[in-house]
Amino acid sequence: MTFELPKLDYVNNALSPIMSEETLELHHGKHHQTYITNLNNFIKDTDLANSSLEDIILQSSKDESKVGIFNNASQHWNHNLFWKCMKPKGGGKIPPKLEKRIIADFGSVEKFKTDFKQAGITQFGSGWCWLSKCNGKLLVTKTANAANPLIDNMQPILGCDVWEHSYYIDYRNRRPEYLDKFVENLINWEFVESLLD
Ligand code: FE2
Numbered sequence: 001m002t003f004e005l006p007k008l009d010y011v012n013n014a015l016s017p018i019m020s021e022e023t024l025e026l027h028h029g030k031h032h033q034t035y036i037t038n039l040n041n042f043i044k045d046t047d048l049a050n051s052s053l054e055d056i057i058l059q060s061s062k063d064e065s066k067v068g069i070f071n072n073a074s075q076h077w078n079h080n081l082f083w084k085c086m087k088p089k090g091g092g093k094i095p096p097k098l099e100k101r102i103i104a105d106f107g108s109v110e111k112f113k114t115d116f117k118q119a120g121i122t123q124f125g126s127g128w129c130w131l132s133k134c135n136g137k138l139l140v141t142k143t144a145n146a147a148n149p150l151i152d153n154m155q156p157i158l159g160c161d162v163w164e165h166s167y168y169i170d171y172r173n174r175r176p177e178y179l180d181k182f183v184e185n186l187i188n189w190e191f192v193e194s195l196l197d
Helices: 023-043 053-061 064-084 096-106 109-121 175-186 189-194
Strands: 125-132 136-144 155-161
Touching: 023 125, 064 155, 096 109, 096 125, 096 136, 096 155, 109 125, 109 136, 109 155, 109 175
Parallel strands: none
Antiparallel strands: 125 136, 125 155
């Protein structure tokens, strides 16, 4: 399988000024594209050439000799989710079904938001913070570099990229401000809710 860069559901300046056109051009057009190019080169003519992206991630995660494949495959998957998790004029009220689940598992929406942002803030160096389904419950976690919760039997429904390439142009070193804006102004809650079932 040859993987391709997914088209965004919005134009590059649609998330501005929360996420600038320059950031999206580089992040989607260059960084994400590079992961895909590397992945295609890595798997060409190997036993993973015809596997699904999820299979490549799961198989390569257990094999130290396939760390390059894992990093690029996982980053491709992570970014696919990340783009879908945002929309112009996002944030705002969480749809009722998802809100109910969040309150059941975190106590309140505010507690969930604090936990999620804290996971992103405290991820040392590059990585991601997540909201995932795990054994019927919602859970906030963080991962380093390319890793994602799939390899720990969790199903992510929301992910925020805290690599510097995601925020440094717009927020410099202010990762907490970026996370705050992501949660309050970018998240496509309808999409996140659609992944609940
Ligand atoms: Fe990224």
